[in-house]
Amino acid sequence: MDRLRTxxxxxxxxAREDFAWLFALYAxxxxxxxxxxxxxxxxxxxxxxxxxxxxxxxxxxxxxxLREHATGxxxxxxxxxxxxxxxxxxxxxxxxxxxxxxxxATQVACALVAHAFADLTLPELQAFTxxxxxxxxxxxxxxxxxxxxLHPGPYGGLDRRFELTREEWLSSRTTGRGAx
Ligand SMILES: CC(C)(COP(=O)(O)OP(=O)(O)OC[C@H]1O[C@@H](n2cnc3c(N)ncnc32)[C@H](O)[C@@H]1OP(=O)(O)O)[C@@H](O)C(=O)NCCC(=O)NCCS
Numbered sequence: 001m002d003r004l005r006t007x008x009x010x011x012x013x014x015a016r017e018d019f020a021w022l023f024a025l026y027a028x029x030x031x032x033x034x035x036x037x038x039x040x041x042x043x044x045x046x047x048x049x050x051x052x053x054x055x056x057x058x059x060x061x062x063x064x065x066l067r068e069h070a071t072g073x074x075x076x077x078x079x080x081x082x083x084x085x086x087x088x089x090x091x092x093x094x095x096x097x098x099x100x101x102x103x104x105a106t107q108v109a110c111a112l113v114a115h116a117f118a119d120l121t122l123p124e125l126q127a128f129t130x131x132x133x134x135x136x137x138x139x140x141x142x143x144x145x146x147x148x149x150l151h152p153g154p155y156g157g158l159d160r161r162f163e164l165t166r167e168e169w170l171s172s173r174t175t176g177r178g179a180x
Pocket of ligand 1: 030031032034035092093094095096099100101102103104105106107128129130133134135136138139
């Protein structure tokens with residue numbers, strides 16, 4: 001996995017030293033309000049992070065820990081992952097509360113969309129958001145992803161599913177539409 005950067009954020013491949021900080025993030029009820037079954041125990045988070053670490057060793061993408069350049073502090077995490085064999089690559093992100101509302105998630109989503117299509121040459125991406133998660137949907141739209149309406153999501157309920165193909169991304173770059 002490559003280390004990536006945006007104007008304000010460094011994206012570092014997940015390492016075991018990040019686990020303790022991520023346990024706290026995954027245990028925050030506000031952060032987890034729209035994700036899965038909500039806040040996670042340390043054991044649930046460890047299982048998920050072990051899986052993501054192995055994912056990034058097997059494939060050239062997985063989970064990145066987000067740090068702000070200005071302070072070097074961790075501010076969140078983001079992912080490109082294949083949840084189960086044969087599924088399209090899924091984009092996701094979450095920020096610690098103090099980092100919300102400053103455009104950081106939009107920077108990260110745009111960087112991962114560009115990495116997925118320009119560097120990894122993936123054919124398509126998808127992302128799911130809870131129907132109530134307006135901020136997440138706004139970030140995905142600004143990253144150029146297409147809202148396809150409500151579909152069964154990864155956690156059993158109906159979620160808003162966003163999609164983008166490499167062809168769409170390439171043509172949005174030549175026409176100036178889509179991801180900024
Ligand atoms: C969702 C999340 C990643 C957004 O991060 P962020 O850095 O605050 O996002 P940005 O500042 O880049 O952009 C947020 C956009 O959503 C808009 N927005 C915020 N709340 C909104 C709402 N309730 N409805 C619609 N739009 C909303 C903002 O106005 C902003 O758009 P703008 O720049 O055009 O004004 C962050 O709130 C978070 O980590 N939440 C908890 C985890 C989570 O839900 N992750 C997504 C799982 S799918």
